[in-house]
Amino acid sequence: MAVHKIKPNIHSLGAIDWDRRLFDELIPLPQGTSYNAYLLKGSQKTALIDTVDPPKESELVDNLKKLRVDRIDYIVSNHAEQDHSGTIPKILEMYPDAKVVTNPKCKTMLMEMLLIHGDKFITIKDGDTISLGDKTLEFIIAPWVHWPETMITFLKEDRVLFPCDLFGSHLATSNPFLQDECEVYEPAKRYYAEIMMPFRTSIKKHLEKIKELDIEMIAPSHGPIYKNPNFIVDAYTDWVSDEVKNEVIIPFVSMHGSTHRMVDYLVDALIEKGITVKPFNLTETDIGELAVALVDAASIVIGSPTVLVGPHPSAVYAAFLANALRPKLRFASLIGSYGWGGRMVEIITGMLSNLKVEIIEPVIIKGYPKEGDFLSLNRLADDFLKKHKELGIVDNQN
Numbered sequence: 001m002a003v004h005k006i007k008p009n010i011h012s013l014g015a016i017d018w019d020r021r022l023f024d025e026l027i028p029l030p031q032g033t034s035y036n037a038y039l040l041k042g043s044q045k046t047a048l049i050d051t052v053d054p055p056k057e058s059e060l061v062d063n064l065k066k067l068r069v070d071r072i073d074y075i076v077s078n079h080a081e082q083d084h085s086g087t088i089p090k091i092l093e094m095y096p097d098a099k100v101v102t103n104p105k106c107k108t109m110l111m112e113m114l115l116i117h118g119d120k121f122i123t124i125k126d127g128d129t130i131s132l133g134d135k136t137l138e139f140i141i142a143p144w145v146h147w148p149e150t151m152i153t154f155l156k157e158d159r160v161l162f163p164c165d166l167f168g169s170h171l172a173t174s175n176p177f178l179q180d181e182c183e184v185y186e187p188a189k190r191y192y193a194e195i196m197m198p199f200r201t202s203i204k205k206h207l208e209k210i211k212e213l214d215i216e217m218i219a220p221s222h223g224p225i226y227k228n229p230n231f232i233v234d235a236y237t238d239w240v241s242d243e244v245k246n247e248v249i250i251p252f253v254s255m256h257g258s259t260h261r262m263v264d265y266l267v268d269a270l271i272e273k274g275i276t277v278k279p280f281n282l283t284e285t286d287i288g289e290l291a292v293a294l295v296d297a298a299s300i301v302i303g304s305p306t307v308l309v310g311p312h313p314s315a316v317y318a319a320f321l322a323n324a325l326r327p328k329l330r331f332a333s334l335i336g337s338y339g340w341g342g343r344m345v346e347i348i349t350g351m352l353s354n355l356k357v358e359i360i361e362p363v364i365i366k367g368y369p370k371e372g373d374f375l376s377l378n379r380l381a382d383d384f385l386k387k388h389k390e391l392g393i394v395d396n397q398n
Contacts, residue, residue: 003063004176006217006225007158009041009135012176013063014221015056023170027194028288031187032172035083036221038162039067040155042132047074047101049153049162050221051087060087061094071095074122074130076137077102078164079150080109084221089114101130103141105149129156140209142166144202146195152210159216165195166203167232169223178224181231186292187223188232192239193291198326204240207233244298244328246393248384250279251290251318252303258337258368263303265374266335269381274395275388282314287321294327298393299384300357302348306338310347319351326354331387333380334362337369360384 004012014037021029035052037060046069052060072095077085080102088110092098099122100110107121124130126141140152145166153162169187178184196203210233218226218233226232248270254260263279270277278293294300300322304315311319315336322329332355334348345362352359360383365373388394 011039015052015059033170042135044133045073049076050084053083054086057087072098074101142206144199164221168220171223200240245296247276247297248299249297250301253282253312253314273385299331304336306342309342311344323354332357333360
């Protein structure tokens with residue numbers, strides 16, 4: 001990443017990872033990502049907000065040299081995860097008089113994960129400030145966004161919010177500023193779905209704090225900078241709300257066609273009733289797209305054949321994912337087939353303990369679906385329509 005001036009004496013100097021396609025050995029990155037670090041030069045002191053992932057260390061070092069930075073007084077660590085903190089030891093080596101500014105929980109994590117000595121830290125608490133001379137850093141402790149030690153830094157005079165992972169997007173782009181809101185909406189929503197959604201309740205509280213600030217710009221640690229902060233704050237307000245949409249998500253897998261036929265029939269039955277349906281064949285699906293679909297949906301139906309008396313491993317993974325991400329689903333069910341019996345329903349429903357959902361009677365059949373099985377699928381579609389109407393999310397004409 002080139003060095004970019006985002007305001008007087010404020011520069012973005014992180015790194016773009018154009019080629020990265022997997023994050024945490026788990027999350028697909030179809031559009032790459034960036035590790036944003038920010039240099040703030042005050043009239044008396046200089047601060048670096050976050051660093052970069054260790055493989056991109058040389059790029060951050062080169063950018064500091066381009067700016068001819070001869071002194072860093074403070075390294076602000078908003079979050080201990082290595083894609084933000086991993087280069088702190090190198091920066092301390094280059095600037096041995098610098099102090100790492102963070103909260104006590106983050107300090108402990110940095111000492112454990114990066115072996116930074118305790119005397120290199122300045123610990124702060126919620127609401128504390130540090131002066132750079134003509135610039136003031138205010139710290140907001142924001143636990144579970146998305147780790148227990150996370151915090152947010154607000155540059156008061158310039159009205160710039162540095163929220164680290166909050167409001168981020170895995171999107172590699174050469175322009176540091178958001179140019180097209182349509183271009184970033186889906187990557188930002190995907191980022192929320194995969195990383196932030198399990199902590200929806202905590203984020204909802206932190207948003208209220210953020211809305212009290214006079215913010216002109218939001219500079220996250222992944223993706224572009226927002227000159228219109230209301231765009232991303234309003235999007236998050238919607239995503240973390242309790243409102244759901246008239247949608248049924250159907251992650252499924254089928255070995256010999258029986259479950260696939262059931263899914264196809266149920267999809268058509270739900271569409272005829274005016275319900276939006278989003279099926280995901282788990283043998284083909286980008287799991288991040290499934291996560292995004294779960295953000296707003298009212299209901300989920302997991303489709304699976306029976307394998308050795310239990311659900312297919314891909315269906316188990318889908319159930320595990322939904323349970324881990326904790327979307328605001330209201331209803332869940334299961335469809336599938338078996339050859340001689342099994343405990344598929346018991347296993348799958350038992351895996352959804354984190355979800356506050358009502359289980360609608362599953363449709364589990366023997367062999368390939370027959371006329372009576374299709375009637376049962378019609379009943380399931382009717383049940384979803386009834387439940388969605390009770391929530392007031394179905395158009396009155398249906």
